[in-house]
Amino acid sequence: MRFTGPDARAAAAGAVTVQFRRWAAPRVIAGRTYRTNAGRIDVTSVRAVDPAKLTKADARRAGRPSPEQLLSELPGDPAHPLWRIEFTLATDPDPRAALAADDALDDAAVAEITRRLDRLDAASSHGPWTRQYLRTIAEQPGVRAPDLAAAYGRETQPFKIDVRKLKNLGLTHSLAVGYELSPRGRAYLERTGGRQRSRRS
Known part of the structure; x- marks a missing residue:
């Protein structure tokens, strides 16, 4: 709502x-x-x-x-x-906040994040995007969403919806302007190098 x-x-x-x-x-x-x-x-x-x-x-x-x-x-x-x-x-702690702060990623946690990112990529109508967006947010924290979206040739609102999916996984934070990686997101990129699987044709 x-x-x-x-x-x-x-x-x-x-x-x-x-x-x-x-x-x-x-x-x-x-x-x-x-x-x-x-x-x-x-x-x-x-x-x-x-x-x-x-x-x-x-x-x-x-x-x-x-x-x-x-x-x-x-x-x-x-x-x-x-x-x-x-x-x-709501007055109880947001579980996403605790998840985003958790950067102690073992192999199982990395594999689970990878699995969920792969699912988002596979369901996308515009091709794999998850690691690209994570790398972009890591390199350009605080940049306006319309500017980030334009760099990918996308409309702002669909772009923001995709970034919200990353936030739901605890990988990003929303700022007053733009986004940044959460500790969990930074740890994931460090562990994986932001690798993205190629989509099968």
Whole structure:
């Protein structure tokens, strides 16, 4: 689940604790933790609601002054149900952070990372990319994502989605601008030299 810019900042500060979405079916589940552009959130409640019965309290918790403004700004198909998602900021440690900090890679850990990177390469529609991106981020930390993407002839958003896959493996960190390798990512490149298997034709 993603927030708009102002909503992301408000949610990260704890000022927004409810969101509304028009979905054909719910895309989040109560009781689960999700990574969002406002940080990690714990979803506590998901339920369909009648738009005509929204209250001012609902709107305020969603960062809007009135139900009318809230509904007018909602994207999505008005024919879809309106879902009320209540959440809190997750307070437990992000397991990705612990993983990224772990640079004590034995042979088994290196082999597992290699296996997962190979799977990402094999599933790619634009050819093997994982080690190339790791080397690029190692050599150009803090460079804007659009600039990195352009160097590969790619659109920014698909490029960022790919880099997020590396982050999910604990290999990169996001900076205020651009990226850097995590300790785990640096250790992996040092152990492997950033080797990348050739894709079979």
